[in-house]
Amino acid sequence: MFERLFPRRKPDPTPLPQPNAQLALGALLVRVALADQNYQASEVGQIDRILAATFGLKPLEAAKLRATCEALERHAPGTPEFAQILRNEVAYDDRKALADAMWSVALADGTRDAAEELQLLAIETALGLSDDDIAAARDAALRQE
Template sequence: MFADLIRRMTAPAPQPLSDPDARLALGALLVRIARTDGRYDPSEKAQIDQTLMSRYDLDEAEAATLRADCERLESEAPDTVRFTRAIKDAVAYEQRLSVIEALWRVVLADGLRDVHEDSMMRMTVSLLGITDQDSNAARLRVTPS
């Protein structure tokens, strides 16, 4: 189902993603970070849905359907290096900062900081071309009080 999107995302010189494809790519990245620690909790799914609803003006049913598509894409997607490259190439730095905030919200959704999630976040931040300082500031902005 997602073979064409994956092929386009992993091409040597990927084209910018269309809006529907960008939604899938971002959602799949959110799912990937949520699954990194081996647990994919309802709180993480709810946070992904909330991100998709607010970012794309979706209702709950539309967000849940999109998340389900993103879960399938994530399971078929290649390594994170090529996957994030497509997002980096398609999204301006300022918008990538909001992606980092969304990723941190998912990481923190279950109330646990896992070493695997932290490692994946460090790699993803680097691959998206975000500075460590900006990632830390994004994490602080979304950390519950």
């Protein structure tokens, strides 16, 4: 009887890992895809391809990493904290390449979205990219569209 009135609480879920450069990148890619509140399969696939290519992962490993990054993105710090991890661990030229990768996620669903572009600008700025490099990443992505 008391069990029905006072059900047992579910145990806490497995704690999330501490963000490192790999997880921070994945979480920011997910954050870009979610900016328009429409998480498309094409965006998920693009994130998986980026993670696989960047970190030398097999497709299943990349999908597992993305799933961890999705959970981290929901429960972890904001964009500046993720970007700071990347600024500390990733060279400037590689951060420019990350901007290109993020643009490919934003455009993977075939549409330009103002919310995604604002999120991208915030991330690129937090990554410490120059205005010229931000504009170059946007222009290159839009030419490929």
